[in-house]
Amino acid sequence: DVMMTQSPLSLPVTLGQPASISCRSSQGLVYSDGDTYLNWFQQRPGQSPRRLIYKVSNRDSGVPDRFSGSGSGTDFTLKINRVEAEDVGVYYCMQGTHWPPTFGQGTKVEIK
């Protein structure tokens, strides 16, 4: 199985400051169709996961534009431009290129 490694696992952030989460895969994530199936999910406390980003950099409808995804190959990043209180939660990357789908360990974002 493809291993997804996130860092950091804990990320204290000051309100209004930027935040960045790294996700590295043990294999390249480019599929035979040329797309890269790397997703980011947000899980707020007590809620189910919500997809924020799909195929590396495509934001879901309703996701604030302070969230952005980037990367290629095996290295990917989720950035939050200016952290707001509602961004507190755990963020997971997930690859869907190789079977079975696999998730990173999660990064807990909290306010300092």
Next chain:
Amino acid sequence: EVQLVESGGGLVQPGGSLRLSCAGSGFTFSTYSMSWVRQAPGKGLEWLSYISGSSNTIYYADSVKGRFTISRDNAKNSLYLQMSSLRDEDTAVYYCAREKFGTLGYWGQGTLVTVSS
């Protein structure tokens, strides 16, 4: 609006069985593949099983292969997970999610399964 609503969770003894359901609405259920994902208390996400829209293709994670069975009834817009030979380590919140190749676009609210004597 896409909605997924899980049900059927509860307390079960080790070695017991339980059947989870997931009701889909707001989309043409039969045209989407579906998956089950679980989250143990305080832990991360683990994909468990996949079923195509026509039920022709089914996959399982090694951790549940031979013990869990995924199925669906498109006439009822419902997805199921039959769980047997349950172990303590199966204690988790179980989510159903709508699949599109390489991603899980919509998730239910989850149903808690507790395996304990």
